Structures are given as C-alpha cells and as structure tokens.
Amino acid sequence: MMDTSNVPTGPRQNPELEEISPPITVVGPVAWLRTNLFSSPFNTLLTILAVLFLAWAVPPFIRWAFIDATWTFPREVLDGARGPNRGDCAPDGACWIFIQARIGQFLFGFYPADERWRVVLVFILTFGAVAGMLIERIPFKKQNALFLFVILPILSLWLLLGGLGLEVVSSRLWGGFMLTLIIACVGIVLALPLGILLALGRRSELPVVHLLSVMLIEFVRGVPLITVLFMANVMLPLFLPPGTTIDPLLRILVGFTVFTAAYLAEVVRGGLQAIGRGQYEGAASLGLGYWSMMRLIILPQALRISIPAIVNTINGAFMDTTLVAVVGLYDFLNIVRTGSRDANWIGTEIDGFVFCAAIYWICCYGMSRYSISLERKLDTGHKKR
C-alpha cells in the first residue's frame, strides 16, 4: 500500500512535517465523554437515566434548601415585638430561622446562658490539645498528652459541673451538641485503655484471663447498644449498695464506655495479631517482662497499625451517641426533635433533621477522610507487596 521509502522513521528525520495534535476523538473533553459516558448503548442509557435522576432530585432540593428558604427573621421579630414562629417562613422552603432561634439550646441544652462560656472554654482547650496531638509538626507531644489525659479531664469536670467558686450546674441541665460531644469524648477516652486491656486479655496465655476477656467482649458485641444502655440505666442503681444513687448521665457513660471498649478491643486485637512472632521473641530475648514488652515493643507497633480502624470505631461510637435519647437524655438529635414539636414550630421536622444530618455528616465524613489519609500515610511497609 505504502511506499516504504516515504515512511518517516521519526520526527527528527523529517523536520518539514508539522506537528499535529491528536484527533479530537482520542483526547480532550469529547474523548472523555465518549469513554466515560457513551462507550456503549447500555452505557448511554445509564448516562441518560443518571442525568434524568439528577434533574429530578437536585434542583428541587437546592430550591428548597437555599432559594426558597427563609434565612432572616421578619421585621417585627427583629424589633422585639413578638417571638418568631413557623408562620414567618415560606411554606415551600426550608425554615432556617427555626435553627437560628433555637441554636443556643441546640448547642448547650438547658445550660444557663450566663455560664455557657465555661463549656466553650472546655471545648476550645480540648480541640487545641487534640489538634496538637494529631498534627505531626507541633512539638511537645509528651507535655500535650499529659495535659490532655490528666489535667484537662479534671479541669473540664470542674468547669462543667461548677463548685469551688463557680455556679453549680447539674448534669440534668446538660444537653444538645455539648452533651453529644461530652458522651463521645468521655466514652472514647475511657474506652481506649479498657479496650487495650481487654485485647491483651484476649491474647493472653493465662486461661482465666483469656476466658473472662472473651466472655465480656463477645457478650457486649452480641447485644444491641440500646439494651446495654437500658441495662446501665435500670440495673446499675440496683447493683450498688443500698442507699447509694448514681447520676443518670454517669450510668449512660458506663454503658457506653463498656460497649465501645468491646469493639475497640477487637480492633486492637487485629493490630496485635499483625505483629510477627519475631518481635515478641526479640523483646523476650532482651529480658523484658510482659508489661515492659507490651508497653515498649508490641503496643506501639500494634496501635500504629490499627489507628485507621480505631478512628473508624470512634466514628461509629460518635454516631451511636444518638441512642442515649432512649433513656431520656437530651443529646443533639433529641433536642432538635423536641424543638420541632414546639407549638410555634409545628412543621419544622424536616428542617431540623436536615440540619442535624448535615452537622453529623460534616463530623463523620471529616473523621472518615482523616482515617483514610492516615491509612495511606501508615501504609509504609507492614504490608507485603
């Protein structure tokens, strides 16, 4: 077909040939559309269906949530003539002034308004310390850990509950997003060491310790969280010596901690199992006893491997805090739900739940992205390739 003498062997040999761009069907947006959306009749059909679905679902949602939504209070409310209500909102749009009117309660529950700076201070300190731990470039990790795990809990307890010069605020008044965060943080901080102990117990060669750990872990993992909370709520007071009472929040914290610890224990056990025998043998040959071996050699490696899974478990625990409403605590979801039952705000259920869902989603999605990025960063050589 072709005269071989005319075929160029390369661009260098044939300078008079001008450079032409690849055909439009191979690169560029058209090619992208072709390979990704219209590669076959079936694929084209799927694309059309997907576009139809998006056209059906997205514009109405955007119109409801942003365009038709009510963002500002009407004149009379701003002037203080009367309080706001559902009637101030457009009938077909989201009623965001409901959230604005109630935001204090949603965040702090029934905590006295003048004392809320204490809660804010506690969370600023906590997030500062946690950020200091999580961001690798920040120095003073040891001092930070001491602050986070020893000083901060005592300080927070004093700030939140009051006493010693501060006005006393009973835990019955705690609620909203603050309560959600408190339950999650306290539960997780207590559950982590307990979970590590249970995991070590489950891996122990001592039959009694092993059996007890397995029984506790499997029992707690076999029953739903709600029943654990029920049990903590109604049975803990019975189990205490006659005459003692126990704060309802504390009961729930006990149940929640034990539940989270059992799940964390299994995650940590996974990390422990990934550590090769050589590490144990090496540690033993150095003359280390069991606890020094675990503390100095095994646990640092095992925890490092299981950090992504631990973050996932923490994420699940954070979502599980919504269940404390079953014993009548006003966590974030419960207080939003109660708010939309108010006679002034009938018909704001969807608005409230969408707001709730958005807040939870931001927190949980952030945590899951963090866990994925950690997984990528830590995936440096433990895996065989």
Next chain:
Amino acid sequence: MADIAKPGRHDRQTATAWWRDEHIRGLIAQAITLLIVVGAILFLIHNMIVNREAQGRPFSYSFMDNIAGFPIAMSVIPVDLNSTITRIMVAGMLNTMVAGVASIILATIVGFVIGVMRLSPNYLISRLAGAYIEVFRNIPLLVQLCFWYFGVLKLVPNQRNSLNLLDAVFLNVRGFYLPRPLPQTGFDWIIGALAVGIIGALLLRRWSRQRQAATGERFPVLWTGMALVVGLPVLAWLAVSMIYGTPLNWEFPVLKGFNFQGGIVLLPELTALVIGLSIYTAAYIAEIVRGGIQAVSHGQTEAALALGLRRSWTLRLVIIPQALRVIVPPLTSQYLNILKNSTLAVFVGYPDFVSVFTGTVLNQTGREVEVVIITMLFYLAISLTISLFMNWYNKHIALVER
C-alpha cells in the same frame, strides 16, 4: 499436677526463686483476677438481691404468666388485651424478625446494586453510587430513621389524598397499603406445579453435571430449567382456570369512609424502620461488594477470557465465586448489625421485641433484672445462630486448596 514432672522444671526452680517462676506467677495472677471478678460479681448480685428484697420484689419469673393488658399495634400471631406477657413477648420477637428479615433482603439487593454501580465505567453512575455511600454511611442511623418517620412518612397526605399507584398501592399517613392475594380453589395445584418444577430443575442440573463430567457434552440447563420452573405453574394455572375459574384473586384496598379497607397494610413505623435500616446498611454492603469484586485480580478475568469463556461465564464461574469469598464474612457482620440496629424501632414506635418487652413490660412490671436477662439472651441466641449459619456458608464457599 502433671506438668510438675516436665523435664527441666526442677533445674529452673533451683536457678530462680519460686516467685520469679513464670508458671507460678501466671497462676497467681489468674487467681487474683478470678478472685476480684467473682468477688465483684457476688457483691453486685448481693446488692441487687438486698435492694429488691427491700422493695418487696424478690427475683422471680412468675410475672411472665400475668395478663399484659396493653395493646400492640402490629402482631403476626393474634394477641389481645388478655394475652399473657409471654405471648406478647413472642409477638414482639416475631415483629423483630419481620423487620430484620425484610431489611436484610432489601439492604442486600440495594447494596449489591450500588456496589456494582460504584465500579461502573460510567463516570456519572459511579459518582452517584459514591455519593450515596458517603452520604448515608456518615449520618447516624437514628437521624435517618427520624427523618423517614417524623419527617417524611408523617407528612404524606391523609387517607383522602393518598398517593396512588394504579389504584392498587396506596401510601398515606396511616400506612402503606398493598393488594392482598386471595388464593381460590385449585391454587394448591399451582403451588404443587411450582414445587415439581423446582425439584425437576434441580434433578436436571445434577444429571447434566454428571453427563458433562462423563462425556463432556453440555446441556442447556439454564433454559430448560427455567422452562420447567416457569412453564409448569403456567400450565397448571391455565388448567385450573379452565376447570375452576381464576385461581387467584386480589383484594384491593378501598377507601371506605375515613379509612382504607382490605388489602395488606404496612404500618408507617415498619415502613420507616425497613427503609431507614436498608438504606443505611446498603451503603456498607455496597462498600463490601466493591471491595470483594476489586479483590479478584484482573488477571483472573484475562485468563478466563483467554480460555475462551464468554463474558457472562467469566462473571459467573470465575469472578463471583472468588469475590463471594471476600464478601461473605463482612456481610455476616452487617446482617448482625441490621438485627441489632432494628432495636431502634423503639424511637419510631414500632412494636419490636425491645420496644414491647424491654420497654413497656419492664415499665409495667418493674422486673428490670428478669427482663434484661431475657433480652440479652434473645439477642445473643440470634447473633450466635446467624454467625453459625454464615460460618457454615462461608466454609461451603471457601477456597479448597489442593
């Protein structure tokens, strides 16, 4: 006692003091642990007994035979105000099963579809599936349930303005109405024909496998089997219609006065629970399915195609069996999660086991310990059963190394 005779032990004992002996230390540690745990448990139980005696309610299960005296909104077995607590409890257990099984089936279907969509070469479809997974996995289940129940199903139109599909399916604030099948004379014959068809197809498959193993000839099992399973009941249907008249009638829900009569009604509580549980769990199942399919290396597909297998056979004979091995264990724990999460029924008022028994019965009788013990045993028993079944299934499909 036997290990005292182990060789070398005495040498070690002479070398180190007895309190440094690892074996003895282990024994002591265990004895102390056991002492603490047993002591704590005995202390707690003692307190419990003392407290209960002081309140005049000694530990006993005799309340189970009492009359419950409260109605429950839905029940598979007939219950009324005079039913015993035991019977009410069983009704609650069955309601839990209904919600759990329905959610498991729906979540599996949706999860597999979304998981496959996530792997689609179509950019839009894959992104849509990704958005589904990221949205529903990161919102607490209870928020979703509340959204579906208090937000959506409570706001659907009233009975007069029901959402209507072909005059057969209705959705309104009282529930989800479906037509009820009414088998007529001769319907048993069709069921019988279906059973014969299925058994025949299974026998046919066995025979064709043996023949293929012996002679190498293939037999179109799929088509003949389907013809048997579908064809026999259709023939029976025609025959029965000619002899007795229509074998199956439908009772359609009809608006009479203020409410719908007839048909099957799914309570809005059950609908919300099943929708919420399935959508939430499907996001997790989709990730499991995607992971499972991606775990089968591309070389497997290429090798199968190189052997001349068709695309559909490659999928059926090479990829799916290997992917299932990765999918089944985590799928088990998702099924267990559905079961455990079905206890969130308490929040939407669906009368499941926890809502009826651990909620209402506990409140009415005040028998905390007895009720909580039964609750725990029920869930432990179900968890164990599902685990055992899935372990058996897992072993069945596990890699047989030769």
